Amino acid sequence: MKFPARRGLLAIPILLALPAPLHAQRGEVAAALLQFEEAVTWEAVSPEWRRIRPGWVERVSRAGSPAEVAAHMRQLEENMGWQAVQPSWRQRRPGWVAEAQAARSPAENARLLLELEEVTLWSAVAGSWRNTRPGWVAQLRSVAAGGK
Template sequence: MSPFRRGVIAALLLLGSALPAQAQRGPVAAALMQFEAAVTWAAVGPDWRGIRPGWVQQVANASSAAQVSGLMMQLEASITWEAVQRSWRGRRAGWVAEAQSARSPAEVARLLLELEEVTLWSAVDGSWRNTRPGWVGELSAVAGREGRSTK
């Protein structure tokens, strides 16, 4: 992860800790932000650099699972085909349909776990290998399933 991205995440986390509890991002939004920060620039389309600052702000301000899901879909759409497993081509349409109708943190957590699972190791920063087990565990708890780390 680049020093710039680490700084952005740290600043958002500090900002969030100063807000009242009800205004803080939920765990799924935080996990989405953490996953995005691990995705390399080479794994996203060239437009992501321009989109990202506003996207980060929207994630920080997201107040519903549906909003987080929409932002997750925006990130997924920016990830290149070369950065995901081949099986994603066949699964993607169903995943998008599920994400469009997701209304609970558990549903969004499950979909984010699936997106991360199909993302290739070459598409994420090397530090993700150490971060991932805890990330999967936290999201799995929200999703209501046992943490799994099959990647």
């Protein structure tokens, strides 16, 4: 599987430059969302994703609230194909979407993002994700538990 050099995490430095309280509230989940999207292969997303991705990255980087981060997370999920996720996602997805629409905290977003990543197939992410994933999961679990 080829993984084109198409994605630079330019948004991460923007998030890290935010003032600490604002960054603590939403920056970690937004950064994790960008990192996860970075690992998702082109084959796993809709053809339109190439066109909308640059604006999406910018909007995630500037998201001002957990509700905005959740909306961007839903947009990524909507652009991932069924071939990118476990078959069980067809049953769970409506509830996940409803929870994401109602999400108002970084902890809720972290739980939802962890769930999305968990149902994503290994074939839908870059091979490097296997090494990145453990720290990514640990960080989001901390946020989900209310640790941040």
